[in-house]
Amino acid sequence: MSAKTIDGKAFAQGLRTQLKGEVAKFIDQSGVTPGLAVVLIGQDPASQVYVGSKVRQTQEAGMNSFEHRLPDTTSQSELEALIDRLNADDSVHGILVQLPLPAGMNSDAILDRIDPAKDVDGFHPVNVGALWTGADALVPCTPLGCSYLIADVLGSDLSGLTAVVLGRSNIVGKPISALLQKMNATVVMAHSRTANLADVCRSADILVAAVGRPFMVEKDWIKPGATVIAVGINRWDDGKLGGDVARDAVEVAGAVTPVPGGVGPMTIACLLTNTLKAAQMSQARG
Numbered sequence: 001m002s003a004k005t006i007d008g009k010a011f012a013q014g015l016r017t018q019l020k021g022e023v024a025k026f027i028d029q030s031g032v033t034p035g036l037a038v039v040l041i042g043q044d045p046a047s048q049v050y051v052g053s054k055v056r057q058t059q060e061a062g063m064n065s066f067e068h069r070l071p072d073t074t075s076q077s078e079l080e081a082l083i084d085r086l087n088a089d090d091s092v093h094g095i096l097v098q099l100p101l102p103a104g105m106n107s108d109a110i111l112d113r114i115d116p117a118k119d120v121d122g123f124h125p126v127n128v129g130a131l132w133t134g135a136d137a138l139v140p141c142t143p144l145g146c147s148y149l150i151a152d153v154l155g156s157d158l159s160g161l162t163a164v165v166l167g168r169s170n171i172v173g174k175p176i177s178a179l180l181q182k183m184n185a186t187v188v189m190a191h192s193r194t195a196n197l198a199d200v201c202r203s204a205d206i207l208v209a210a211v212g213r214p215f216m217v218e219k220d221w222i223k224p225g226a227t228v229i230a231v232g233i234n235r236w237d238d239g240k241l242g243g244d245v246a247r248d249a250v251e252v253a254g255a256v257t258p259v260p261g262g263v264g265p266m267t268i269a270c271l272l273t274n275t276l277k278a279a280q281m282s283q284a285r286g
Contacts, residue, residue, distance in 0.1 A: 003228070003253040006149050012265035015148070016061060019272055023062040026280065034279035035064035036094040036120065036271075037086050041079065041105075042072035047098050054096070054268055061272050066092060072102045079105070080113055087115040093282055094120035094275035117281060120274040122175065131178050138274050143176035145266025146229050147183065150206060153227050153255045158185035164204035166190050166197075166217065166244070172210040172231055180206070197221075209244040217245040225254035231263050 027033050036058050040051045051067070058065040068082060079097075086095050095118045101107050111119075116126035122140035130137035154161070163185040167173040173189065180187045190200045192211070201207055201221040209217050210231035222228060222245075230243030243259035250256055257263055 003250040004153075004255040005250075006153060006227075006229075006255050006257045006262060008145070008149060008257055008262040009265045011149060011152060012145075012269040015266075015269045016057065016272065019269070019276060020061050023276055026276065027062065030283050032279060032283060033062070033064050033091075034094070034275050035066060035092045036096065036275045037066040037068060037089075037092045038096050038098065039068045039070070039079070039082065039086075040098045041070045041074050042102050044100075047100075051098055054271065057268050058272060058275070063272070063275060064091065074102075076105055076109070079110060083110065083113045087113075087118065092118065093279040094118055094271075096121055096271065117285075118278055120271055120278055122274065123170070128170070128175075131175060134182065138278060139179065139270075140171055140175045141267045141270040141274065142172050142231065142263060143179055144270040144273070145263055146172075146176050146208060146231065147179040148266060148270070149229060149257065149263070150180075150227060151183070154206070156183060158183045158206070160186075161205040162186045162188065162203055163206040163208065164188045164190055164201055165208045165210070166201060167208075167210035167212075167231070169210065173208075176208055176210070180208075211244050213244055214242060215244075215246050217249065219246050219248045219252050222249050222252045224252050226252075228253045228256040229263065230257050230259050233259055233264065 038051055038054055055065045055067055086092050095114050097110055111123045116124040119127055119138055122138045127137045131139055163180045165173050165177045168189055168191045177187050177189050194200055198221045202223055204223055204226055206227045208229045212232040214234040228245055230245045232244040235241055241260050
């Protein structure tokens with residue numbers, strides 16, 4: 001029996017539709033339109049497409065989009081000056097700097113310069129600390145999207161369930177671990193140096209694979225009936241896009257995200273959610 005497909009594309013569409021209504025209500029009540037500033041440096045084709053999609057979906061949600069496309073000759077100090085201006089601009093509630101930055105730029109310094117209250121990527125140390133201590137925070141978009149998909153399958157209370165997170169990145173692995181703990185799952189963080197990795201994965205009621213290695217998670221690594229979230233995206237030998245999980249995993253899992261069409265569409269939807277949240281928090285602060 002094949003696993004249920006977790007349709008991230010459809011879920012994200014529903015989330016954006018709901019968000020559009022919430023944005024309209026916020027504007028009506030506050031007189032303020034949430035604004036997202038996106039900064040892109042250079043001509044990376046993939047980044048240009050991604051930024052274009054973010055801008056379009058921001059506008060479709062009824063929010064203001066402020067696009068800053070800079071040449072790859074932009075200096076660190078020039079980018080920092082732009083961040084400072086956006087931090088001080090009351091019409092901008094969220095700031096996103098598209099990664100990767102050109103070689104020679106200090107990405108950490110740029111991300112740390114963003115006002116934590118406008119850090120809709122959730123990468124600033126202040127937001128990271130708030131997430132791990134249980135305080136209200138702007139959460140990284142991809143892990144937030146994963147948590148929504150998991151809750152849709154299993155509910156928001158994961159008491160008694162074991163979640164294995166394969167991958168320990170600051171962008172996905174660590175924050176999704178924190179979110180799963182908030183949902184009462186028992187969380188195991190695993191990675192390439194984990195002993196008996198297949199056995200560890202096999203213990204998971206929920207397996208989040210975020211390592212960026214094609215086919216790393218084999219069918220016999222998966223507990224029958226488990227919910228599998230494939231975050232990594234890779235191009236297989238046949239040219240098709242796929243994830244970290246073997247294609248035949250659907251024969252064992254209870255539910256699995258496809259690649260593409262699973263976690264990916266949730267990332268931009270959650271970016272918009274974070275932008276509205278940032279605007280709401282700004283209004284609450286006065």
